[in-house]
Structure formats: C-alpha cells, structure tokens
Amino acid sequence: MNDQPVLRATGIYKSYQKDSLEVPVLRGVDLDVPYGKITAMVGRSGSGKSTLMHLLATLDRPDQGEIYFRGKRIDNASRAERDAYRNRDIGVIFQFYHLLPELSAVENVLAPMMIGQSTWQYFRNRKQARLRAEAMLDRVGLLHRGAHKPSELSGGEMQRTAIARSLMTQPSVLLADEPTGNLDTETGADILRLLRGLNRDDGLTVVMITHDDSIAAGADNLLRMKNGRIQDERILQVA
C-alpha cells in the first residue's frame, strides 16, 4: 500500500474564464504524491500551484484529467463524497490561516468534527472530541491559548491553530498552501519544524506550496511548476 501514491493526478488541464478570454492555468499536469513524504511545489505566481492544490482538495474540478486518492477517482465523485473527502481524508491549511473569527481556537479546531458529524453524534462524542481538540492544540503547542479568539492570536499561533484544525479528523494528507508565506522567517521555520515532526512521527503525507527555496530544499520531493506544467521532478532520498 505504501508504494501506491496517496494522490495521483493525470493529464490535468484547467483554464479560467477571464472576461471572454480563456486563460489556461494548468496544461497537462501529471503528479504522484508518495505516501508519507513531504512534497514541495515551487513556482512563480501564476504558475498554477494553487490551482493544482485546489484541484487536489476537490474545491474545484479539472477541465480534463483525473485525480485519484488511494486509487479511487475523486474529481468526478458525488458532491457528498467530495465533502466527506475534504472533511476526513485531507487537511488543508492556507497562507492566511482562514480561521473562523467568531470561534475560539479550540472551537476552530473542533469545526471539522462538527461539520463531519450530526448534532446528535457530536453531542454524544463531545467530550472525546474536546479532548482530541485539546490534544491537537497541545501538539502544536497552543493548549494555553485555546479559549482565545483568532483576533487575539499572532500569525504563527493562528497557523498552528489551523494545523491543529486540519489534523482533527486524522487525515492522511495535509495540503498546505504557502503555510509560511505570511510569517517571518523564524516563525516560518517553527511551522516547518512542526510539519516535519508530524510527517516523521505520524507518517503524515504533506503537500506544500512555497515560494521559499530554502524551505523547498528541506522537502523529500520537489515539484517545480512553470507555465502550467511540472518542469522537472527530483526525488530526494533522505536518510
């Protein structure tokens, strides 16, 4: 099972309509995300990294091509299946954290659980869920900040909360869209260390978009995107 790529994309084409003009973004992307590795995607703005990420997260659908998660095609799955996939199989973090401002940190971490379960289920399991949310916060080192609203947290804390949230439903893949892009170098390095730790300890597969070559250099797997294609692929064997 571990030989099989967790995520596989084949022949992805995607273009956006801008006014009456069709702007191609992805032009035939083939991609394998190996299990239990950190894969970094680098490339200039507009090279299609984020679009590819959104397609992998099924937030959008490719014009052409197929996306498989553990050998199962997901790009044309039903709406409910894609919702469940996003909720349970993957975790997503963003450059701008995207925490819900009305909820405290711990409630933000609980959100995927609340989304994934009915009110009744949630009420029955709320103690365990809370414990798990606190454990996740503890994992990212923010247990003491659980009751705070996002507006009271620093950027690094918000990103760590977002990571805790993405881990809540025990996904096998974490998709990170420039997780350090909005943070200073030191905080960014902290986040990166955290991701690496998760990868090492829990075998979490991480797909990460970054601008920063030094961060990319630390990845197991580097994908360079240019003009809607993956330019070259270099697999680093890390001892």
Next chain:
Amino acid sequence: MDPIPAEGTAMYRWLLCFRYLRTRYIALASIISVMLGVATLIVVNSVMAGFAAEMHDRLHGLASDILIECHASGGMPDPDGHLKEIRAILGDKVEGASVSVHVPAMLGIEFNGQLITRHVNLVGIDPETYDTVSQFGRFLLHPQNQSMVDFNLRDGGYAPDRENFPDAGWAYRRQRASYEKLLAEERDRIDAAVRKARGEQPATASDPSDDAAAQGPSMSYGFSPAMIESNDAGQAKMFDASVDQFPGIVLGIATCSSRMRDSDGDVRDHFYCRPGDDVRMMFPNASDNAKVVNQKFTVIDLYESGMSEYDSTFAFVRLDQLQEFRGMINPESGIRSVTTVQLKLVPGANLNEARDDLRRRFPPDVYAFNIQTWRDMQGPLLAAVRLETTILNILLFLIIAVAGFGILATFFMIVVEKTRDIGTLKALGASGGGVMSIFLSYGLLLGIVGSGVGMVGGLLFVKYINSIAAVIEKITGQEVFDPTVYYFNSIPTIVDPITIAWVVAGSILIATTASVLPALRAARMNPVRSLRFE
C-alpha cells in the same frame, strides 16, 4: 466511509449562527423590526378582539335570539295563539318569549323654549317578559327600575353611581311645576298690566302658547289639527304636573342628551330632559288610513346600553298603553295585536335551524313576517368589524414583510462579509446545503428571537394597555381612548392564543423566507474564489 450527515443536522451551523447573532449588531435592526411588527399585530388583534367581543355581547344582549317582525302596520292579532304555535315548533328550545309593538315615532322635547325633535323607534314592551328575551332593565338608571320597571315616576335616586347626574324624579317634577306655575302667573300679570296700560280688554281666550307653558312641551304647530288626534286636549284643565304624570316612557339616553367635553376636558353629559320631564310623541295609529297620534308622556327613566345605535333611537312605553293609543285592540273580541315577537332560546341552541323551522311554518309569501336571528340583523356590523380586523392584519403583516426585506438586505451583506469563512467551511468539508442551513438557521433564529421578544412585549402592552393609555394621556394631554366615542370606559382586550401562534409562526416564516436568497447565494459560492479573497 460514512457520508457527511445531511445538511441541517450538523452542529456547526447552530454554533455559528448563535455566534453571528451575538456578534453582528446589524442583525439587531432586523430583530427590532420583526419585534415591533409582532408586538403591533398582537396588540391590534387583542384590542380588536376585545372590541368585537364587547360589541357581540352587547348586540346579543340587546337583541333577542330570534325576532319575528310583522310588516303590517296593524301588526298580527292574537299573539298568544302565535306563541303557542311557535312553542309547538321549537319545543323546549324556547327559554323565553315576549311580544311587543314597534312603531316609528317622532320625539319632541321642549328645551329652553325650543323644540328638539328626534326620530325614534317607539317600543311598547311587556315589562314582565321583556327582560327574559333581551337585556333591558339592567340598562335603566334607577336601581329599582333595573329589577322591575313599572313605568311610574319615582321620587328620586336616579343613577346613584353617576356623577353630575341632574336632579330627577318627583321632587324635580314638583319643583319645576311650581316654578312654571309662578312663571305663568307672572307672565299673566305682566300681560294684564300691559293690556291695561294700552287700554285693552283683558284677554279672554289666552294665547295657546301661554297655556301650554304650564303643561310642558307643546307642539301644536307644524301639523294641521285634522292630522293630529290629540289625546291630551281635554285633560289640560284637570292635569296638575306637580302630582300627576302622563303615561310613563323610558328614553334612550342619547335621544335626550349630548355628550361633550367641558373646558377642563372632562366628559360631561348634558340632558335636554330627564326623568320627571314631559315629552311628546307622534306616531301613526294602526288603522289602514293612518293618522298621527300625538301623545304626551312623562319620562320615568333613561336607558343606557352603551350601543349608540340603541341609545339614540329607542324609546320604551308600556305595551298595553301603546296598543290603546294606536288602536290595536279589536273592539269586538278584545284581542290585542302586536308587531313583534322576540324569542330567547336555551343556551347552545342552533339559532339558524330554529329560524329556518319558523320560516317553514310562516313562509314569507303567505305571512308578512320577517324572521331573523340577532346575527342576521347585525350581520353587516359584525362583518364590517371582521373585515376591519382582516385588513389591519394584512397591513401589519406587510410591515413584517418589510422587516423581511430588511433581513434579506442585511443577510446579503453578511454573506458577502463572510465570503472567506464560507470558503473555509467548504474546504473543511461543509456541504453547500450545510452552509445554506447556517444562514437559514440564522434567519430562523432572528425570527424566533424577534417574534419572541415582540410577543412578550405585545402581551405586556395588552396587559397594561389602560395604564399605558393613561400615561400617554398625561404626557401628551391628548385623550387616547375617548369615552365620548366608544361608550367603553376602558379599552377591552382579548388575547387569543391561536391568533398569537399564527402571528408568531407567520413572522418566523417571513424571516426564514427572507434568508433563503442570501443562503442560496452562500451555498453556491465558489470556494476557490471565496478563499482567494484576501
């Protein structure tokens, strides 16, 4: 893999919409408008229901259950035979029955030397049975008359619980009679002195108006002597107003008084005549070749039901006397005629069925009878009140609909503001339906909170409506509830739980419906586009 639970059951939407409710103060504006609408609807409905019930009660109390009117001026002979027949048809459903004579009449009141004329319905009633079919005695002013009226003037003690009621009764009548006697003597004396000074002979046949002054009201003018069958012509010489009275009459209070406000703003009644005064009635006799009967009566009491229609048009006399005056007694058989039979049925009896039974027995093409229930008679009025309530409800629901559009606009704003969060939720696996349900629940919650607060406010308002009216009066100096208009002393209210349930449910529905469009927009939002917003 379990599917994601159906939208609407998930927990996060409640958490989020409660949080939105607490943090989006703009939503408060929508809540307030829903609240005001609901409160107004409840107050208006309660007051209207109170008015309608009060009116219903009064109308029903005043009118008997079933009224059988005979169109013929001479009425129907042998009322006892008719009553027997009616009892045979309706069986033990009849609780009470009374016969009476209704006749249109003109009332003449002399006041300060001026003649005031009013059109009234003169009703000859049988005091023994009339109270069994409709409320009558309880509306009289004298406490003793309230239990049994004998159409004789009482010494005094009219309207003991009424402030500013003028002197009335025998004491007043004697006082007035002696005053008028003195006035007449003085006038005669001056007259004689004037004539003497002019060297004329003392008048032998005195001017009619001089004489009439002693008798009270007079209205010999206006009608040719041939038309008027004056019954009191010969009596004038023997009649002494200080000890004698004419046949007794009970006048509707509004036929002989006017209600107005004095300079202090207090409501006062002004009486043109009162118990003890004499009035003149003119009405047609029962013959085929009708003539006007001109009869004087002594007012022995006033009738105040609170329904201006009754108070301003009715005058009651004794049935046997009216039958005599109108010649409704067959000189050979001695059988008397009546124009109206009033029936009171046992509580819960089906009035329409009874009416239809009677109509079958007395078909209108054979008998000149008009058989109606009290509802038939007051139908237009009751229908008007219903219509009024309906229209008010529609208008007020439009107000809530306006509040609904407020919610719509507010929600569109909130959805735009929450674009990023909506994208986030979708990225976390929330379905479009789930996101939609957040905003639907939000609208529902707004509706529940708004109409809940509005309901409590409205009910409190209804409960203390009279105190509130008093406070407003004190502040503005304007009378909110004008007893000169309504004849009620306080605002009647009835709270109907079903109406309130409808109002609350309706406004919650409107609030929820108003949130459908913004919720749909949120559900259809492209997550990629909403996540790109920074």
